[in-house]
Amino acid sequence: MVVCGDDGLAHRLAAELRGVYREQVTLVVPPSGSQVRQPVVGRARAASAVLRGMVSAAVNRSGNADPAGGEPNGTGRELEAAEPTDAVLAEAGVDRAAALALVYDDDETNIRAALTARRLNPRLRLVLRLYNRRLGRHIEELLDQSAALATGDARSPGLDGAGTSTTVLSDADTAAPALAATALVGTSKVVETDGLLLRAVERQPPRPGEVADPGLCTLALLSATSNDPAGADGSEGSGDQGPQLLPDAAAVEAATGRGTVALEQVSYSGPPLPTARAGVPPFGELFSRRLRWSLAGLGACVVALAVALMLVTGDHPLHATYVTLLDLFSINEPAHNDDTGRQILQLLSGFVGLLLLPVLLAAVLEALGTFRNASTVRKPPRGLGGHVVLLGLGKIGTRVLTRLREMDIPVVCVEADPEARGMATARRLRVPVVLGDVTQEGVLEAAKIHRAHSLLALTSVDTTNLEAVLYARSVRSGLRVVLRLYDDDFATAVYRTLRAAHPDALTRSRSVTHLSAPAFAGAMMGRQILGAIPVERRVLLFAAVEVAGHPQLEGKTVGEAFRAGAWRVLALEVSGERGAADTGLVWELPDTYVLRAEDRVVLAATRRGLAELLGRRTRQRTDV
Numbered sequence: 001m002v003v004c005g006d007d008g009l010a011h012r013l014a015a016e017l018r019g020v021y022r023e024q025v026t027l028v029v030p031p032s033g034s035q036v037r038q039p040v041v042g043r044a045r046a047a048s049a050v051l052r053g054m055v056s057a058a059v060n061r062s063g064n065a066d067p068a069g070g071e072p073n074g075t076g077r078e079l080e081a082a083e084p085t086d087a088v089l090a091e092a093g094v095d096r097a098a099a100l101a102l103v104y105d106d107d108e109t110n111i112r113a114a115l116t117a118r119r120l121n122p123r124l125r126l127v128l129r130l131y132n133r134r135l136g137r138h139i140e141e142l143l144d145q146s147a148a149l150a151t152g153d154a155r156s157p158g159l160d161g162a163g164t165s166t167t168v169l170s171d172a173d174t175a176a177p178a179l180a181a182t183a184l185v186g187t188s189k190v191v192e193t194d195g196l197l198l199r200a201v202e203r204q205p206p207r208p209g210e211v212a213d214p215g216l217c218t219l220a221l222l223s224a225t226s227n228d229p230a231g232a233d234g235s236e237g238s239g240d241q242g243p244q245l246l247p248d249a250a251a252v253e254a255a256t257g258r259g260t261v262a263l264e265q266v267s268y269s270g271p272p273l274p275t276a277r278a279g280v281p282p283f284g285e286l287f288s289r290r291l292r293w294s295l296a297g298l299g300a301c302v303v304a305l306a307v308a309l310m311l312v313t314g315d316h317p318l319h320a321t322y323v324t325l326l327d328l329f330s331i332n333e334p335a336h337n338d339d340t341g342r343q344i345l346q347l348l349s350g351f352v353g354l355l356l357l358p359v360l361l362a363a364v365l366e367a368l369g370t371f372r373n374a375s376t377v378r379k380p381p382r383g384l385g386g387h388v389v390l391l392g393l394g395k396i397g398t399r400v401l402t403r404l405r406e407m408d409i410p411v412v413c414v415e416a417d418p419e420a421r422g423m424a425t426a427r428r429l430r431v432p433v434v435l436g437d438v439t440q441e442g443v444l445e446a447a448k449i450h451r452a453h454s455l456l457a458l459t460s461v462d463t464t465n466l467e468a469v470l471y472a473r474s475v476r477s478g479l480r481v482v483l484r485l486y487d488d489d490f491a492t493a494v495y496r497t498l499r500a501a502h503p504d505a506l507t508r509s510r511s512v513t514h515l516s517a518p519a520f521a522g523a524m525m526g527r528q529i530l531g532a533i534p535v536e537r538r539v540l541l542f543a544a545v546e547v548a549g550h551p552q553l554e555g556k557t558v559g560e561a562f563r564a565g566a567w568r569v570l571a572l573e574v575s576g577e578r579g580a581a582d583t584g585l586v587w588e589l590p591d592t593y594v595l596r597a598e599d600r601v602v603l604a605a606t607r608r609g610l611a612e613l614l615g616r617r618t619r620q621r622t623d624v
Contacts, residue, residue: 002092002525004028004084004113005103008486009129009171009520012513013101017520018076018339025076026092028084043586063562084113089120099125099524103171105204107132111139114166118143126166127523131395136168167523171516172399174532177458179396179482180510182401189340198388200533201264201538205257216250217570219604220245220535222259243535245606248564261535263570263604279568289382291366294359301352302328328353380412380432385451387412391438391468393460396484396512400458405429410534414438438468443569444475461488466494477502515539518607530602541605544573545614548597552613559591566609569595571602 003014010029017023059348081088084102094100094117102110102117107130114126126143130136143166201221221244228372244251245268252260304325308618310320326332327349335346370592390401397413398421404411416437426433436443455472457465465483472479485491491511515532518541522529530542547553553561553569562568571585572593585602595601605613 001025001088002028002097002100003103004089004092005105005129006030007103007105007513009103009513009517010101012101012517012522013520016075016607017524021521021525021611024258026097027076027078027080027442028081028092030082031080033335048618055419060278065388068266071605082114084351086116086120089117091115094124095120097121097124099127100522101127101129101520103129103520105129107135114139114143118146118150122147124165125524125526127520128166128168129171129520130168131170131172133170133616136170140168148191152449153536169516169523170395170399171512171520172395174516176399176403177485179458180400180407181237192539200261200535203260203262204348205259217246217263217568217604218260219263219533219540220261221247221252221255222261222557223536236305243538243580244565245535245538245540245547246563246565246568246604246609248392248562251564265488265491288366291359291362298352298356305349309342309345312339312345317586320336324349328356336542378430378432378450380434380446384410384412384432384448386410386453387448387451389414389447389449389452389455389472391455391457391465392484392520393420393426393433394458394460395421396460397456397458398422400456401429401431412452412480414443414447438464438471444468444472452476452479454482456482458484460484462490469498473498473502484512486513521607522610526612539607541610542570542602542606543605544602547595547599547601553595554597556595557591558589558593558595561595563609565606567603567605571605573600573602 003010003017004027005011005013005024006029010027014025014027017025028049078405079088079092086103089100100117101523102113104110104113110128110130114128117124117126128136130139147165206543223242244255247255294592305328306317306321306324309315309324310317313320313321315389323332324345327346330350330353335342388404390397390404390411390413393401393415394412397415401411401413401422402425411431413422413431413433415423415435417423418435423433434443436446438444449472455469457468459465462483462485465485469481469483472481483491483494485494515534516538518532519529522541522543530544532542533540545553552563558569561613569589571587572589574586
């Protein structure tokens with residue numbers, strides 16, 4: 001196996017292949033001196049430094065912490081190269097490798113290296129990291145066609161018998177559901193399988209005499225220390241006290257006092273955002289609040305003048321209103337021959353008309369400005385509350401924004417770069433954006449953080465995310481926060497420290513590479529990973545598996561095929577003659593159902609469990 005990349009995903013993927021699949025990996029990365037870590041700057045520099053010191057001390061005191069972030073050690077070698085040129089790929093052994101992963105942050109670099117690798121080894125299994133999904137589909141077809149022409153057989157063993165040897169993935173698409181789901185009320189984890197939205201809900205331990213609803217199934221038991229703010233929540237080395245994935249019925253019954261993660265088939269049912277016609281802002285946004293009050297005051301004056309004229313002259317209300325409007329716009333005849341009351345009312349009407357002219361002019365200018373800015377960045381609407389503040393509109397933030405908007409979740413984005421990748425998406429979705437550096441005073445306040453429901457800090461810099469969370473918690477201590485943190489030890493210690501400082505608030509740390517690496521590793525091994533659900537700092541995978549060729553599944557019942565802590569069959573993919581639902585999946589299979597060779601199932605598995613389940617088939621195919 002060969003892995004080429006220039007960021008944390010390459011190292012995480014290599015560790016995944018070595019530790020879980022026991023593969024020999026050659027890692028190609030840029031020289032170590034070319035990457036510089038950004039320092040902490042801005043408003044919360046002192047607070048961040050103090051907390052980081054506390055974090056470092058906590059990590060050093062932890063005797064069972066794995067310095068590698070919980071990743072098992074493995075065999076392999078590491079090459080340093082600035083770019084994946086022909087010579088570098090040849091030195092890495094691409095011509096002899098079974099699979100190559102190109103996970104550079106730049107799409108062009110990955111495409112150029114993939115074309116070179118396909119020429120060097122037509123039977124090579126390629127896994128590319130591309131952000132552009134439309135381009136990715138075309139590149140996938142192109143490389144598969146090139147491999148088929150070079151080998152002369154589109155279903156050769158090198159192509160895994162599936163007619164495809166290229167897989168295009170996006171770490172942003174893989175991690176976005178889990179990150180976006182954390183912002184939902186009552187939802188902590190979401191995964192999509194064949195268009196079906198599944199929700200993994202964290203449930204508190206049931207009270208005495210209560211029976212918890214298991215949902216579709218119980219996926220995991222949470223840490224035994226989940227009620228202790230200083231506990232080792234989310235750590236990889238917590239042993240029996242840590243989260244237990246895919247427990248059996250006896251383990252669930254015996255785990256009293258521990259929270260669970262249950263799988264549900266649901267969709268978001270919260271209050272939707274008010275919809276407006278494309279290009280037409282809501283009426284309340286056409287004029288400022290001060291202008292609206294001015295118009296209302298002048299309208300009240302006109303009504304009062306019309307009523308006074310009706311009482312003084314005894315005219316009909318409609319005629320009195322008509323005469324008042326004529327006086328207002330100075331197009332009526334002077335009332336010098338009328339009584340004193342009528343003359344006074346005409347003078348007052350003329351004075352109100354003088355006040356009305358500049359107000360009407362201001363209204364016209366504000367309306368024109370609003371329509372002109374309809375296609376540009378919107379500001380947070382007045383009175384907004386209960387929304388999600390999304391920090392960072394890079395690759396990850398853009399995908400998360402799209403997910404949230406699809407579920408009608410109100411979002412306010414904060415971005416320092418007006419030319420960021422996600423700015424066009426925010427304009428298209430008409431999402432409010434606050435332009436400014438989060439380290440500057442007033443930026444989070446402009447995003448109305450004091451009335452927000454949650455904060456998603458998704459920039460690529462850990463310290464910037466930490467700084468935003470620290471300040472947001474100082475404004476509102478009970479705010480739900482989600483941090484994008486790469487380093488496992490640092491994330492675990494930050495999580496524990498924030499839990500200790502704010503025990504009543506919800507704090508979650510997520511690593512994009514941690515969520516996406518299993519999907520990339522599975523693709524390199526020829527697996528189809530549908531999604532990943534984080535359970536604290538561990539990951540539970542959803543995979544589509546053909547039953548044929550797997551003795552652990554074929555000919556066994558669903559109950560017999562279940563292995564606690566390793567894998568569990570969740571659904572059966574059925575064909576039209578069986579009366580399938582729209583999704584093509586049948587859930588809640590009876591334990592007595594016998595899995596046949598022609599069946600295709602969706603299962604939940606741990607990383608090691610999936611490697612064990614599918615490893616035997618791979619070895620048999622290699623032996624043949």
